[in-house]
Amino acid sequence: MDPLPTDFRRTTRRGFLRLAAASASLAALAELRSLPAAATSAAGEASGRFFGPSETEILTQIAERMVDCGQAGAPRLRATGAIATIDRTCLALDPATTRLLPTALRLVEYGPLVFDWTFRRFTQLGDAEKDASLTGWMTSRFEIRRLVFRALRNLSLLGYYSQEESWPLIGYAGPLLRPPRPSA
């Protein structure tokens, strides 16, 4: 068996530089194998939230693309409690589970610079470019990148599809009436 992956033998000088840059980022991602994972950022912690303001904005823009349905009249993610739900979920998890999530967000934010050679961050891209960037994460040959994608995708789906506003879109009737609470 050829020990060198085919892709490696085909690598050009430019490709090699890209690979080196990507590898440096991936090395930082090594801790992300069991995702989702990051310590609550200092900014987030101070406000009683998991993500700080800049992380929240990155997360929001990622989640908007993850749940984009192209339907007129669909509830906008920002108009729902989706991001607050994600934040609350992360805050409630053991830090060992969420330790590297803020790092993952920043890697996606700066991903276009490293992987796509564009001098703009994720949040500066148009919708189509954001989708292309996320597709790069989803289809990467690096397992770590795919895991980052899946973690952020699943958090986005948790946030959005747990919102009542999203249920009519998919024909979900929602929970049945709750039973009466036991008397105190």
Next chain:
Amino acid sequence: MIEKLLERGGDLVESADVCVIGSGAGGAVAAAELAARGRSVVLLEQGHHWTRADFTQREDEMLPRLFEEAGMRQTTDGAYTILQGRNLGGSTVHNLCYAFRAPEPILRLWREEHGLSELTAEALSPSFLRVEKNLRVKQILESELNASNRIIRTGAQRLGYSGFVARHNREGCIGAGYCILGCSYDAKQSMLITYVPRASAAGARIYANARAERIEAEGGRVRRVLGRVVDHDGRPHGSVEVKAKVVVLAAGAVASPDLLLRSGMANGSGQVGKNLHLHPSVLLAGFMEEPIEAYRGIPQSYYIDEFINLEKDPHRGYILMPISGFPVLTAANLPGFGRAHFAHMAKFSRMVGLLALLHDRSAGSVESGRSLTKPRIAYRMEESDRLELSQSLVHIAKVLFAGGARSVLAPYWQDPVELRPGDDLSVLERRGVREGEIGLASTHPQSTCRMGADPRTSVVNAWGESHEVAGLFLADMSVFPTSLGAPPQLTTAALADRTAFHILGRWPEFAA
């Protein structure tokens, strides 16, 4: 007495005849039977004590409450999602109520290949009868099948596949369908409303938010359990110390070996944490012409056993089971993102899920991780298992089409396959099942502290007692010598019942 330590505050210092660790299908049964027969029992449960008033039927609230890592626990490579309970009552609070006895060919295998000559159907019968009575196990009626189970039954019958409507532990079920998020009506006869209250009524002191972190032995005999009071997120608060003559470890096939490894005990065989079987499962989604609302009604009652013949070969086979989900769980299992993902989600109300659950031979492992809530779980399918699960995809698709599906989706993460009636299904077998390419899940991790007669190759004997540490018993799915090849709830409970009666019979020895 059931106490939430987090609300009480402070440390816990206790002593008892028996300390039970874990309150699921094994621990709750052991605690109740021991307490009912005069033993003083302390039960430690790391999770919170939620009740039906907390079961809101909302995924964003219930997944973090009822599941380890909010339902996002995975193998270290991210390929398998492992759903395990983290609450008083353990996984019985979120399971879907299949109630099967251990298949006789599997017991025979355990007798013949693992030296467990005591494990006969006759010997286990009293235990099965007791747990079936206490869990109110009964046959699900044909009239109780929901839309998706009826579709799948129709498909199986048209194809001539063997299948049947199973027995469940439900009482007065109204068919709301939210079983996996905890039963808001106390119809599911989980440990939370059966054995845990029985244990409490018999005098057991039950502590939620109490995480066991170390078991200590002295002179070859178990002596005490040390741990922490933890909040639902696993953050430590006070300390826990329980002195006991006997410890029954029933924390599940992931946490039990982790605790033994951290305690540095009972592992002379080197088998603690090894031999992990997952009953790995893969699912396909069928889409019907009209909305069927598969999420309403009893989610999982039909059972297709056409592809498992344990009499003929007790080492292999797979079962087909209906599965339905709510929006978040469904969305997580569908491929892609954005509009491509929504193209599938838009058909949510027309969706029928059918999964294959493999009676696996592949063996993974559990090792202690950086955090007590995050052990390292490794599992990789052997080629023969992979081939079998790949073959199952074709049979799943056949059942869905025969049941009336207009299309079937194989949700590969990349390039998902959507088939129409008449399409060549062999594409599914060729594409197959590979880790990282399609969603794989496990709700039945098992065998990580396996039973056996030989102390060189097993962790506990036929009664669940450690070969090495007197007074240390295991009573959860970790003791299964092999994959069970059937839903494990009743077998776990029956073996725990048997272990409890064994402890009672030998009590003078432990009391000395």
